[in-house]
Amino acid sequence: MDKIIEILSGIKSGVDFANEEQIVTGGVLDSIDITEFITALEEEFDIEIGMEYMENENFDSVSAIWDMVEELQEA
Amino acid sequence: MTVVSGAFLIFLGTTLGFFYLCPRQHRWLVLLAASVLFYVLAGKWQFLPCITLTSLAVWVGARRISRLDAELKEALKDKGLDKAAKKSLRTQYKSLKSRTLVLVLVLCVGALCVTKFSRVVVALADQIAAISAMGVHMDPTLLVMPLGISYYTFSTIGYLLDVYWKRYPCEESFPRFFLYTIYFPHILQGPISRYNRLGASLKEGMSFSEENITHGAERIIWGFFKKLVIADRLNLMVSTVYDGKPHAGSIFLVTMLLDALMIYTDFSGYMEIVCGASQLFGVELEENFNHPFFSRTVAEFWRRWHMTLGGWFKDYVYYPISVSSWMKKLNRKNAKRLSKRASRVISVAIPCLCTWFLTGLWHGTGPNYVCWGIYYGVLITISNAFQEEFKAFDERWGINTESRSWRLLQMVRTFCIFMGGRVLTSPGNLANTAMVFDNIFHNLQPWQWFDGSLWTYGLKRPDGNVLILGLLLVLVVSFLQERTHVREEIDRRGVVLRWILMYAGIIAVIVFGVYGAGYDAAKFIYMQY
Known part of the structure; x- marks a missing residue:
């Protein structure tokens, strides 16, 4: 999870991502940031995020992102 | 009948009366009947087959996609299958699903394009006929578009793609799905509703x-x-x-x-x-x-103005382009041969410009609408590409970006940019x-x-x-x-x-x-x- 926070902080500094529960729905990251984040996430964890995962709830908190990453790694 | 008329208020009052007199589980039928009646009264009855066929095509397509998903799930349960056989099964079903999706998309988007571009084609043919002195006159304004076609096509396509991406199950009842498509408050000008929200709300059985x-x-x-x-x-x-x-x-x-x-x-x-x-x-x-004139940037403005259209383009155009395999391939290639920044700018610019070009075409087929779309696409790309320079400028001049006066200045700037965009389309x-x-x-x-x-x-x-x-x-x-x-x-x-x-x-x-x-x-x- 620390790696996810590190990537997120690299895209937008000054946000307490560890405790943020509305990363997308709260407008912390916009659609451009999200695509940048996905590219970094895919490279870091060697996964491919398909359109079926492109939902706000999968990106709204670090724990939700981690759950998605784990699911994709297991698939 | 328009929503700003006495006739609409009478229609609304009558529908409301029938609605609450009806038992709760049948109230959706009152809404369905009222919506069909409204659609006919607001336009022409001849438009009804068009919206019905679009709904039917999407409903049938979504059901087939769902059935294919269920079949694949069932087939994968077979413990005798090795990894290669499972992969082959997945590929086979993916291809069947894609074919269904493409067929329905071609039908729906095709109908939308024909109605949107037919005026342009007829106007062009009229000009050619005039130049070659053929003595034939074609009036493009005589062509009419089925009421709300831009809105219901987008709503139904959104539903189809969501089912394709397994975001929620398909709707089993066609009348229920048709109510979602033709629901009278949103049929003429939106909002472009998502099925998982509006469909569920229409299903719940509304109490007084x-x-x-x-x-x-x-x-x-x-x-x-x-x-x-x-x-x-x-x-x-x-x-x-x-x-x-x-x-x-x-x-x-x-x-x-x-x-x-x-x-x-x-x-x-x-x-x-x-x-x-x-x-x-x-x-x-x-x-x-969401009070768009309080926006400090153009990107924020478009998150507050016509939010359901912006959300639609983001979810069904921008993201699919951004996360597509060819875009990822291009990004990887660019990362190797270009600077980090140039590669990042290209990865943002391509989906952004494509999305805004299509947003322009959605609003109108004339060159002014294409310019309008490119105008916003370029502005948003530039604001993203030069983020660091803007930040450095603020720091260099000691600007407190959170001060009231600066925020007000940013709002005024965003409003002026919006006025600039309007001048591209409003004068005709x-x-x-x-x-x-x-x-x-x-x-x-x-x-x-x-x-x-x-x-x-x-x-x-x-x-x-x-x-x-x-x-x-x-x-x-x-x-x-x-x-x-x-x-x-x-x-x-x-x-x-x-x-x-x-x-x-x-x-x-x-x-x-x-x-x-x-x-x-x-x-x-x-x-x-």
Whole structure:
């Protein structure tokens, strides 16, 4: 999870991502940031995020992102 | 029938009566019948087969996709299958699903394109016929578009793609799905609703609630006020000045301002009416506006203006392009041969420009709409690409970016950019846009603001006073809505205040609404899209 926070902080500094529960729905990251984040996430964890995962709830908190990453790694 | 008419209010009242008299589990049938009737009354009965066929194609396609998913799931349970066999099965089913998706998309988008581009093609054919002296005249304005086709095509395509991406299960009942497509509050101008939200809301079986009735009625009155008192009054000057003829630059400048305010009060007024009407039935529609003129950047503006269209393009165009395999391949290639920054800018620019180009085409097929789309695509790409420079500029000059004055300046800048975008489309074509700018730069005549000339373009001085008061009211309400829930606040202050406000609103609409000769309430700006 620390790696996810590190990537997120690299895209937008000054946000307490560890405790943020509305990363997308709260407008912390916009659609451009999200695509940048996905590219970094895919490279870091060697996964491919398909359109079926492109939902706000999968990106709204670090724990939700981690759950998605784990699911994709297991698939 | 338009939503700003006595006929609509009678229709709404009658539907409401039948709706609440009906047993709860059958209420959706009342809405379905009323929606079909509204669609016929608002347009022509000949449009009905088009929307029915689109709905049917999407419903059948989504069911087939869902069935294929279920079959694959079942087939994968076979423990005798090795990894290669499972992969082959997945590929086989993916191909079947994709073929179904593409077929339905071609049908729906094809129907939309034919209706949208047929006028352009006919106009071109007419010009060719005129040049070659064939003696044939074709009038493109005689071609009519099925009512709400841009909106219902997008809603249904969104549903189909969501089912394809397994975001939620498909709808088993066609009448229920058809109600989602044709639901009368959203069929003409949106909001472009998502099936998982509106479909569920329509299914739940709506019970009577006094709060829904009063809040719904309040929104309808507020919408009538925005449309009839402000937007239609602003339209008196805007339609007079944007007549294709040259006027003083000072008059064009005022018209640019009024036009921006007009489209906001017109479209948001419509949304207040339809969201209020839907609330009367206990069905909540998605919001389309969140005080866009308080936005500090263009990107923020488009997250607050026509939110359901922006959300649609983000989810079904921008993201699919951004995360597509060819885009990822290109990004990887660029990362190796270009600087980090250049690679990042390209990865943002391609999906952004494609999305805005299509957004422009959605609004209109003329070159002015294409320019409009590119205008926003380029602006958003630039603002993203030069983020570091903008930040360095702020630091270099010691600008406190969170100060009130700076925020206000940013809001004014965003509003000016929006006005600039409107000038690309409002005057009708690019030649007229060029004429507007030519007069602003070479024929300003600023004294026309003070010598009374301003009041000879459709608006009289008393209209100006009504507009100032009306727009101030909208501004104050917007400020309050940014900070609190205004309607709940009114509720807390008692019934008397609520009724006073409602009656004041009705009287204001009756007394100050624009109903003069030549007035056409049917013309909501966003209906043409």
